[in-house]
Amino acid sequence: MAQQPDCLFCKIVAGEIPAIVVAEDERTIAFMDINPATRGHALVVPRDHARDLFDIGAxxxxxxxxxxxxxxxxxxxxxxxxxxxxxxxCKPAAWQTVFHFHVHVIPRYDGDPLRLPWIPTPGDGDEIAAAGNELRS
Structure with missing residues (x-):
């Protein structure tokens, strides 16, 4: 397995740092987040190190x-x-703080107080279309 010696999540995958593992398979391991947003918040990581969404293999x-x-x-x-x-x-501007690709799986409960920093509001239709065209090109 490809690992980075200073990576916190690589150390968890290797069993060098304790974690509450909730599921695993040949490619991934899921464990509880120690800074949970809600009760049951878990992380899924690949066993092989990938820095972020731009780095991980398909x-x-x-x-x-x-x-x-x-x-x-x-x-x-x-x-x-x-x-x-x-x-x-993916990347610090998007709140990434541990640089080993991971997916947060955050259970939500009716009435829970969690609010993510992004608050959805209607966007400008022309700007949305322009960005969509740029992404298609």
Whole structure:
């Protein structure tokens, strides 16, 4: 497995740092976030080091999201969750603080106080279309 010696999550994958592992397979490991946004907040990481969304290979990315989906699907029955947020932060401007790709699986509960920093508001239709065209090119 490709690992970085100073990476916190690589150390968790290697068993050098304790973590509460909730699921694992040949490509991924899921463990509880020690700074949870809500009760049951977990992280899914690839076993091989990838710095962020721009760095991760397609197979590991697919494996991480499949693992996140399985974990999310278990949250209503196991935790009484009413919904789930799946979140990835890529680069410091997007709130990434640990530079090993990871997916947050955040159970949500009716009435919970969690508010992410982004508050959805309607955008300008022309700007949205222009950005969409740029992404397609």
């Amino acid at each position: 197979e590991d990315l697919a494996a991480c999201f499949a693992a996140a989906q399985r974990l999310a699907q278990s949250m209503p029955a196991k935790l009484g969750a009413d919904g789930v947020n799946i979140l990835n932060s």
